[in-house]
Every structure is written in C-alpha cells, then in structure tokens.
Amino acid sequence: MKTPLARATLLVVFLSALLASFAHSAGNPWDELEPSRKQVIASLNTVELLRRYHYSKLLLDDARSRLIYQGYLKMLDPSRSYFIESDIKEFDRWQTRFDDLLKKGDLEPAFTLYKRYLDRASEQLDFILAELGKGIGAMDFSRDETLQTERKDAPWLKTRAERDDLWRRRLKDEVLRLRITGKDDQAIEEQLTKRYRNQLTRLAQTRAEDIFQTYINAFTGSYDPHTNYLSPDNAETFDINMSLSLEGIGAVLQSDNDFVKIVRLVPAGPADKSKQLAPADRIIGVAQGNGEMVDVVGWRLDEVVKLIRGRKGSKVRLEVIPASNAPNDKTSKVVVIIREAVKLEEQAAKKSLLHLTRQGRPYTLGVIDIPAFYLDFKALRAGREDYRSTTRDVKRLLDELKQDKIDGVVIDLRNNGGGSLQEATELSGLFIRQGAVVLVSNSNGQIDPLFAESDGEQAYYSGPLTVLVNRLSASASEIFAAAMQDYHRALVLGGQTFGKGTVQSIQPLNHGELKLTLAKFYRVSGQSTQLRGVIPDISYPTLIDTKEIGESSLPQAMPWDSLNYPSKNSSIPANPFTPYLYELQKRHDQRVAANADFVFTRERLALNQRLMQQTEVSLNETRRRAFQQSIEAEQLALENTRRKAKGEEPLQSLSEEEGDNGLQVEAEKPKPEKDAWLVESGQILLDWLDLSHSALASH
Structure with missing residues (x-):
C-alpha cells in the first residue's frame, strides 16, 4: 500500500x-x-x-x-x-x-x-x-x-x-x-x-x-590542466578556475564527477580554523543559516560556489562526505561555518618553541609556521615603511628566537599553497648567502634566474635548519623547499609536495578570458618542480591520497623534465648531510616504529589502500550493513589503539570525533610537543647535530 x-x-x-x-x-x-x-x-x-x-x-x-x-x-x-x-x-x-x-x-x-x-x-x-x-x-x-x-x-x-x-x-x-x-x-x-x-x-x-x-x-x-577558458560571467564575478578561492569559508574547490571536492583549505580561513573540513572532502549539500539543506549532487561547480558564498558574518551549513570515510562509504556529516574574510594578520608567519630532551639534556628548537607567502602590495605601493611580508615577519621572528637561545629551527610549510614568488625568493635569502633560487623558463626558450641576496657576508640565519612539507605544500612553498634542499641548507622532511611547477597569465578575449600556461619553474639543480614536486630527504606517512590531490592527479598534467642550465654555483657547498642520511633514516625508522600517530597513519593508509581496490558494492542490505559495520569497527579500533598509546580516553563510536554536533569550533593550534610530525622533525634535527658534532670531535 x-x-x-x-x-x-x-x-x-x-x-x-x-x-x-x-x-x-x-x-x-x-x-x-x-x-x-x-x-x-x-x-x-x-x-x-x-x-x-x-x-x-x-x-x-x-x-x-x-x-x-x-x-x-x-x-x-x-x-x-x-x-x-x-x-x-x-x-x-x-x-x-x-x-x-x-x-x-x-x-x-x-x-x-x-x-x-x-x-x-x-x-x-x-x-x-x-x-x-x-x-x-x-x-x-x-x-x-x-x-x-x-x-x-x-x-x-x-x-x-x-x-x-x-x-x-x-x-x-x-x-x-x-x-x-x-x-x-x-x-x-x-x-x-x-x-x-x-x-x-x-x-x-x-x-x-x-x-x-x-x-x-x-x-x-x-x-595542460591549468590552461582554462573563463566565460564572461566567471571572469566578471569570481575567478573559479584561477584559484577557486571562496571569500566566506576559505576553501579551494574543484568538480569531481557529480560532487564538488575540497582541494585545500585557505590557511587561517573559517574552514581551516573550524578543523572540521579536510582536503578531498566532498560537498553534497549547502544550507543558508538554519534554512533547508539544498542537495547539490550533480550541480555545476559555479552553482555550488554561488550557494556557499555569502555575506560576512552569516552562517552556512555544509553537508559533506569526509575524505576519511572508506572509499565507497557515502555517509555524511554537517558542518557549520561562519563566513568571514581571511585577514593578512591571521595568515602571517608565527613562531613557537619546541622543547625536547635528549639523554637528559634539554633542547629548545624554534618553529616558524608559514601558512602562505604574502606581501602587502597596497601598503608597499603607498610607501609605508611598516608593510607586511613573509620575509620581513620571518626575519623578526628569527631575531626573537635568537633571544631564546634556540638550538635549531624548523620551518613548517605544511598546507602552504604558495603565494608571492618574490617572497619565496627573498625568504631564501635569509638562509643562503647568495645565488639563484629558481629558474623561470618562458615559452620563447628564455631562462630567467631569480636571485636571493643576503644582507651581509653570511646568511641572516646560518644555524641548523629543517623544512617540513606535505602534499598540500605547493608552488612558492616548493620553490623555497627546493632551494633549501639544493643548496644543502636544510633537511627537507615530510611528504612529497603538490608538484605545480607552471606559471599562468590571464589573456583577454573578445568574449571571456583565457588563463594560459606561459612558463615553467626549475630548481637551481636544473630539475623541474612540475609533477614530482619536492621529494623529502626523509619521508613521513600521510593520509592524503596522491591520486586525489596533487598535480599528478590532474588530467594532461605537464611532464617533469630538467634543463641543461649552467647553474653550478661556487656558493653551493658540498652536501653535509650525505654521509649521515643512512643513519638519520635508521634512527627515524626506529623511533616511529612505535610512535602512536605514525603507526595509526601507516595502518589507516593501508586500510584505505585495501578498500580502494574494491570497485563493487553489494546492494543486499544485510550484507551492506555488515560490511559497513566491519569497516567502522576497524577504523574505531585503529583510532582507539592510538588513543590508548597516548593515554587518552577511547571512543565508543567514530561520531564522537566530530565534536559539537558539527558546530564550528575555532580549534586552538596544539602545542608543538603534541604534534608528532613537528616533534619527529625536531628529533631528526637533533640527530643531525649529534652525528655532525661526533664527526667533528673524532677529527
């Protein structure tokens, strides 16, 4: 009936x-x-x-x-x-x-x-x-x-x-x-x-x-995937194809079949601060305030963007399928975000102190978190002497860290999607004395090196240095990390970076605009950052699926190649890390073998990869529910094993992780000692100090 x-x-x-x-x-x-x-x-x-x-x-x-x-x-x-x-x-x-x-x-x-x-x-x-x-x-x-x-x-x-x-x-x-x-x-x-x-x-x-x-x-x-046509409407109202940056929630989006997928979160934006959205999450519903949830499955990207954008201070509710779900699990959660503009001050570089102990001796490391490469062009053009920039802020932070008598520095570029190329180049000049930072190869075959210059005879900071990156470190971040690696100035740690090594320019048409790839970035070694990105000296496990996020996930991505460019520079010293990389890797492997966060990430990644092999789902309700329950039980067991190892209370269900019913909570950044990836980066830096000092003492 x-x-x-x-x-x-x-x-x-x-x-x-x-x-x-x-x-x-x-x-x-x-x-x-x-x-x-x-x-x-x-x-x-x-x-x-x-x-x-x-x-x-x-x-x-x-x-x-x-x-x-x-x-x-x-x-x-x-x-x-x-x-x-x-x-x-x-x-x-x-x-x-x-x-x-x-x-x-x-x-x-x-x-x-x-x-x-x-x-x-x-x-x-x-x-x-x-x-x-x-x-x-x-x-x-x-x-x-x-x-x-x-x-x-x-x-x-x-x-x-x-x-x-x-x-x-x-x-x-x-x-x-x-x-x-x-x-x-x-x-x-x-x-x-x-x-x-x-x-x-x-x-x-x-x-x-x-x-x-x-x-x-x-x-x-x-x-290539970055050469796009912009219709008159898109070119006039907002540049979806150029940056996909949404004023209001701070997210970078792209179409993914019938869904709209989050590519990355704008640092210090509302979505980033809520800690409830992540790359590869898929948006399936949008609601204004407490209004009705609009199902957006099958909608065009620009239509979804129009729903998400809104007045500053207003509330938007997003129904999303989390990337942390099993591949065929489309269960969703609702997240509430308060729209607001991303402020320059909130994207500015920040410092913190990481305290570690090695054989009874305390060490203090400076951590400089750089969410983006920024430059206040408006203030600069106005002639203001106090204009903000990444390089100026990092220089000030280094001065403050020197007062704290630090033993070394960790530059944290995780999730840094890039920004000002000029700033990536100038920032490099704080850590190397002089030399080319990046080579820009144009479509006419011309190669233009961009140089970093130190203020004095030595680099502004010449102490021990590591650079921490992940899959969401892109563009200008990759240029800086590559320069630090090529000049043997720092150990690069973390995950393979995004791999965007091309330059685009907007060309007006009689009808709309064309975003056109005109140039390509190359490292001073002659290798491109395109497609491969920067490969860390020591790699960490990650839950970000490189098939979903990164240049290599995009159709018709331009290839990796290298230049025969005379970039040999007398200012590049011999690589001091080479004799110790085997021992550094060995010590790292021994430490993280039992580290709760690293173990969880490796095992969760293995589970995801196993589930990705399944390309069929059962339409028998009993079997489907049993399979869903088994996967949730496996995910819960992994999470609770981690919590037990860290002395935390276990969860009764995965939904407890989501927090206050999906309400936006501006989560505080955890202390460096609570960040397993920062701690391990600090430990590797101390390993390097230990090994290099021992070598000097033996001579």
Missing part, C-alpha cells in the same frame, strides 16, 4: 513524464541552442593564443583532436552512464576532425554532441523519477546484486536496457546509503525525488554559453 507521499510522488512523476513527453514532441528547450558569432571568434582567438604562446608549443593535429574528443566525453559522461555504444560510434567520425573544426571556427559538432548528452541525461532522469514513483517499498534489497562504482574506464553500455539497469542499481545504492545513515524511506523518497527533479530543471536551463565553455575547456585542457 502506497503512503500519501508515495502517491503524491507518483502524481508528480506522472505530470513530469507528461510534460517531458510534450516537450519531446514539441522539441527540447536545448534543441535551438547554437553557437554565437562572439563564441566562434573567441574559439579562433583561443586557437591562435595557444599556438603562439603556450609554453609547450604543442601541435593542433589529429593526435590532439583525439585528446580533445576523449576529454569532452569525459567532461560530459565521466562514469560512462549516459551515452550508449551507438552514440559513441556516431561521434567517432569526429574524433580526428576537432583540430580542423577549431581552426575553422566550426562549433556545430561540439554543440551536437552536448545536446545528445542532454537528451540522454533527460531520459535517465525521467527513468529514475519513474522508479522512485513506484515507491522504495517496491525495491528488493534481499537480492545478491552488486554495483560497479568505478566506471571511468568501463566499456560503453551497449543498449538502453543495460543503461536503465545500471541506473536502477545506482538508485538502490543511493537508497541504501541513506538508510544506513538512519533516514526513513519517506524522507529518502522526498530527498531523491527533489534531487532528480532539480537536475531535470537545470538541464532545461542549459545555455549556449554552458556548451561553449565546456567544449573550449576540453580543448584547452588537452594542453
């Missing part, structure tokens, strides 16, 4: 199907969409700018046409669940022609392909709504069915019947996920019906500009 909601849903679905049938008979709202003259000219301008100025000087030929074609299909149908084999066979006639079409300004095939996607998506949404109209009670969750969750390389579905069966299974999967979170069937029907009706509405609102932007970005994306 159907519930009143089910009957109402059935009526809505019937009316939707009736309207859809009428729309199909009268022509879809997107049938008349055609490229404009401005778009044709913009496409021709883009072709010419890429030909003349892109760093790689790549040919627009049949091989690139295939890349454009595959990239366009992936943008439209990343999970191969809309198009069927006959569609692809029809489209294949264009796969080596997009180069010629672009050179002529012919956009018609791109529009034809996109409109076919709209047809197929509309058909599938009608199908899903009809299935929901039958009621969740009509679904059989006792059958031993499975769903393939990783379909990016799956064969194209042969028939509509196969496609319908895939979507039927997907619907069962969504219902199961929501049941496991505790929602009843009535609430689930309401949520999913609203989700798919909204998606159907957004399809009908597709504009020619949406088609043009997607296609041109498939074209530019065949060169």
